[in-house]
Amino acid sequence: MDLNQIQRLYFLGAGGIGMSALARYMHRLGKKVAGYDRTCTPLTMELTGEGIPVHYSDDPALIPQSFRDKKNTLVVYTPALPGAHAELNYFKKAGFRLMKRAELLGEVSKGRPSVAVAGTHGKTSVSTLVAHLLATTENGCTAFLGGISKNYGSNLIMTGQNPWFVLEADEFDRSFLRLYPTHAVVTSLDADHLDIYGDHRHLQQAFNEFVSHLPPGGILLIKKGLPVECPEEIRKYTYSVKEDADFTPENREYRKGMWSFDLKTPEGRIPCLKSANLGKAGLENAVASAAVAWLLGAGTDELRSGLESFEGVKRRFDFHIRTAEVVYMDDYAHHPEELKACIEAVRDSFPGRKITGIFQPHLYTRTRDFAVDFARSLDLLDTCILVDIYPAREEPLPGVTADTIRQHMRKPDAVIRCKKEEIIPALEPLDLDVLLTLGAGDIDTRVTDIKKWLQKRFELS
Structure with a gap:
């Protein structure tokens, strides 16, 4: 067309x-x-x-x-x-x-140098940081994001001469198979969208097909250990924060919500990078994003300034209150692995503090398929408030409710069930220290009210 x-x-x-x-x-x-x-x-x-x-x-x-x-x-x-x-x-x-x-995104990006970021989680954070790193270079970029960049206040970034397109490659409905990028990133491959794929094996096959869309000489950056097949004519690079890879952080230190590290690359080391991405998942996202920018020719000073000036993505480790008395953060986490990474990152950042999480499950099928995994992740909270499932595109499934998760949790006395509209009354008797709202539905519509209530309760200006 x-x-x-x-x-x-x-x-x-x-x-x-x-x-x-x-x-x-x-x-x-x-x-x-x-x-x-x-x-x-x-x-x-x-x-x-x-x-x-x-x-x-x-x-x-x-x-x-x-x-x-x-x-x-x-x-x-x-x-x-x-x-x-x-x-x-x-x-x-x-x-x-x-x-x-997805077809229109494929048409828009067809024939252009492009980076498509795929993965069952992490793709919004990585694509937004990649876009920011490229946008701050002389040439700039055009980016279509799955979240709102705090730096630009938008999910669309257009800067400079726009030679590079940054695309968030969504696996839902096999949408990413409409894309034919010159460069690709795969951040994760956990089971998800089983209502579409049936099982994990078919999801993996779709990721293999996505990678096969790269042209000869194209570049694939992948988290080390993911079971994705890479054609011989594609240049493959790996990244990891846990083991040796083409791109790894060395001499890393985490202090007061800030990572500092040296980035090991295939051609040497880039010293003294800093990133405010929270937790180990945040460090992993920073390494992947810096690796992409480096592969596309970004210089050391551009990487350093871009990482330090990155403000994040709305609803990704999104702090609304951060004081000695109380912390309130909102996050889009809606998959068991995302919840686990988020809660662990918060606990690492606020050691010894009590964490209360409000979770809104997203989709009946996802709740059914991963109820036990959701329970294990939510068990990491000191107190969990479970609200009703956000249905999105789905009709209710018989017997599937938020209680399907609750019945598998190991600390049932630490779980509170309520409707979304009843969150603040549920919070009133609790001893709050660090509070999280979690989920991909419409839980974010309560953020402003919760923030105002906390400010009044703790007498914050």
Whole structure:
């Protein structure tokens, strides 16, 4: 498809993190952009403020008249839409050109030098840090992110001459198989999205296929030990914080939330790098991101300044209060391994302090498939508040609730069950020290209220 011939794009699910980045990009190119989402959020309000109108009722009558000309309009939709979606079916019946989000991302990046960051977790943090490292170089980059960069206040970054594209490669719905990058990163390969893949083996096969999309001479950077096949014509590099690899941190030290380390590369050592990424997972992300930037030609001073100036990603180790009296942090963790890494990082950063976590499970299928693993991760908390499952695209499954996790936890007396709206009453009798909100659903809509309540309780300004 020649995107130059497309004058208008209509996004079904415009408020999604990946969809909104593409909507912003197309709008920046001068295209007319509008869309639908089922919920009004700060992100959709930002889109409207930028000149991208969004409405919130699934009603074909609300589609702007200028987007009803199928000759020059492309309809982009998220696979999370239900089959009975009225606007989607209107466009299908009228013969409009329709494209999934991942297909459009593939079209946008086709033929360009690009870095695609894949992995069942860690990809948003790594892709955002890679984008920041490249954006601060003379050439800059264009990046489509799965989170909001704190440095840029957006999930779309466009700086400099934009020769490099940074893509977050999502394995959900096999979306990343629509991408053909010149460089790829694989951060992790834990079982996930089993509603799509069936089992871990088929997920691994999809990652192998993703890597096979690299061109001859392309570069793969992979966390050492992951079972991903690499074709012979691809240049493969490894990174690790636990064992020797092509890229490893040496002389590392963690003090007051800041890592300092020397980066060992295939050609020597880069001394005195510093990164505020929290915990061992944060160090791993910093090493992977610095390795990518180094492979793309970033200099020592650029790496050093880029790492030190990185402010992070919203909802990734996102501190809202950090005082001697109380700490409050929000994180997107929604997989057992992510929860474990997050809680361990917090415990390493605040040794000896009591940690209370509020967790909202995401998806009935994920809760069913990983209930025991969720329980083991949440057992790392001193007190756990479990709220109801966020369904997203799914219908309820018989017998699957947040209690499915609770029944496997080893400290049932340390678990509190409540609805999302009942969180603050559940917190009131607790002795709070370090508080976390965790999950990928809409738990973040309670962050502001929780923060205000904590500020009042602890008499913080």
